[in-house]
Amino acid sequence: MPNAPGPPPAARPSPGPAAAAEADRTDRPGATLVRALGMRDAASLTIGSMVGTGIFLTAGDVSRAVGSAGASLAVWAVGGLLTLAGALTYGELGAMQPRAGGIYNYLRTAYGPLWGFLYGWTCLLVIMSGGIAAIAIGFGEYLGAFVPAFDGGRIWWALGAWVVRGPQVAAVLAIASLTALNHVGLRAASSGQNLFTLLKVAAIALLVGAGLVLAAPPGSALAPAAPGAAAWAPLPAFLTAMIAALWTYDGWYAVTLSAGEMRDPVRDLPRGITLGVCAVAVLYLLLDIVYLRALPLERLSHSTRAAEAAAQALLGGEAARAVSAAVALSAFGCLAATILYSSRIYQPMAEDGVFFRSVAEIHPRFRTPVRSLWLQSGWAIALALTGGYTQLFTYVTFGGVLFHVMAGGALFVLRRREPHRPRPWRAWGYPVVPAAFIASMALLTLNTLLAAPRESLLGLLVIGSGLPAYAAWARRPGGSVREERAQPRSM
Numbered sequence: 001m002p003n004a005p006g007p008p009p010a011a012r013p014s015p016g017p018a019a020a021a022e023a024d025r026t027d028r029p030g031a032t033l034v035r036a037l038g039m040r041d042a043a044s045l046t047i048g049s050m051v052g053t054g055i056f057l058t059a060g061d062v063s064r065a066v067g068s069a070g071a072s073l074a075v076w077a078v079g080g081l082l083t084l085a086g087a088l089t090y091g092e093l094g095a096m097q098p099r100a101g102g103i104y105n106y107l108r109t110a111y112g113p114l115w116g117f118l119y120g121w122t123c124l125l126v127i128m129s130g131g132i133a134a135i136a137i138g139f140g141e142y143l144g145a146f147v148p149a150f151d152g153g154r155i156w157w158a159l160g161a162w163v164v165r166g167p168q169v170a171a172v173l174a175i176a177s178l179t180a181l182n183h184v185g186l187r188a189a190s191s192g193q194n195l196f197t198l199l200k201v202a203a204i205a206l207l208v209g210a211g212l213v214l215a216a217p218p219g220s221a222l223a224p225a226a227p228g229a230a231a232w233a234p235l236p237a238f239l240t241a242m243i244a245a246l247w248t249y250d251g252w253y254a255v256t257l258s259a260g261e262m263r264d265p266v267r268d269l270p271r272g273i274t275l276g277v278c279a280v281a282v283l284y285l286l287l288d289i290v291y292l293r294a295l296p297l298e299r300l301s302h303s304t305r306a307a308e309a310a311a312q313a314l315l316g317g318e319a320a321r322a323v324s325a326a327v328a329l330s331a332f333g334c335l336a337a338t339i340l341y342s343s344r345i346y347q348p349m350a351e352d353g354v355f356f357r358s359v360a361e362i363h364p365r366f367r368t369p370v371r372s373l374w375l376q377s378g379w380a381i382a383l384a385l386t387g388g389y390t391q392l393f394t395y396v397t398f399g400g401v402l403f404h405v406m407a408g409g410a411l412f413v414l415r416r417r418e419p420h421r422p423r424p425w426r427a428w429g430y431p432v433v434p435a436a437f438i439a440s441m442a443l444l445t446l447n448t449l450l451a452a453p454r455e456s457l458l459g460l461l462v463i464g465s466g467l468p469a470y471a472a473w474a475r476r477p478g479g480s481v482r483e484e485r486a487q488p489r490s491m
Helices: 017-021 039-050 059-066 069-096 103-111 113-143 166-183 186-213 235-248 265-294 297-301 306-315 317-342 346-351 370-386 389-395 397-417 432-451 453-464 466-474 480-486
Strands: 155-159 162-165
Touching: 039 186, 039 265, 039 317, 059 069, 059 235, 059 265, 059 297, 059 306, 069 103, 069 235, 069 265, 069 397, 069 432, 103 113, 103 346, 103 397, 113 166, 113 317, 113 346, 113 370, 113 397, 113 453, 113 466, 155 166, 162 166, 166 186, 166 317, 166 370, 186 265, 186 306, 186 317, 235 432, 265 297, 265 306, 297 306, 306 317, 317 370, 346 370, 389 453, 397 432, 397 453, 432 453, 453 466
Parallel strands: none
Antiparallel strands: 155 162
């Protein structure tokens, strides 16, 4: 691992005032989040949150953008390296601040409490809740192919223009059941999530194994005489394809939000996130090789369901149906992971006095942030039922990647401002590797702004709507602004 190990635990220096101020508050009396996650759980959560439906669907978009097999493989490889750069960057930040909330903490520490709040506010309003709704609807659409009651043509409720269809009902049931599983304990939720991850990785491994062993059909994109098999794409086309690939890698930062429930976050968080990202990068690259071996480039470029098309070409119609089931399972597993990690953002916000105080409550028996869980899932269910998540999710795309740019920059801010602060794990390749991550996220931000300026500006309005909310919460007794002023600044 690219870890710069510190001295043995007994010889490590005592944390200074700044480190003590940022110590994980779940270790203090009265706070009862349980530290039960190990490195395997961290790696499983990382994999589970990244592998949803994207890699089964977006390979066609990448191939269409670059127009060659060689460039397509390069896109997935470079996307994996850039994601790994992000994992290494957040690994250092997470080891410094092993508290639930992840990016919320990094922004708060580097830029002030307002920026941390705006990130959490936007996550609840759209990024995480909208993502949960979108994943759940995707699961429902695939499930409808096997269970007629959840088919997209089945109408469950109609009131004027409001129509609730089968996939939406399946989405609600999936969100509610997984939230209930999270409610009753971290161990139960983590075990379920680990199982889903194992099953979907096994399904992908079977498809990869068959795709690499079986003979490629004539005319496939990687056949020796295939035109453009090793050609390279122009830079603008490559960057367009990279955007699709980076979105497919999204979710890699999941474990940083659950740092407050890791047994040894200083050691296991950087290792778990790095191992998980590397595993997914290898899986994605192998899957793309299978797609290119199974299908002609032209067919892959116009396929919206690459995995099913590849399975049918290699193994026949029944295999394609089995892949559809695997995609449904993958979506359900990704939903389980997303509900688990994203609900950990709002509890520390409430603990810091900039959100509803009741959301800070940890269940005395199950030791989970139950109010945070149900608040997020309730809103996600509302978005799924109304269909409002699709437009909101588009509006906030610009803001979502902007927060990643800022969080990556937090590493440079804290290195400069607190050079002597204990760093038990340092980002490998600093400053080049973190800078590459920031540049890739800035590229996504710029592309989104240019491609959808109206939606980007509306996304900024969504983020800006948190300003009056922050002002109201922060100025209450115990709020973040008063708390910051009452403490000497040790940074």
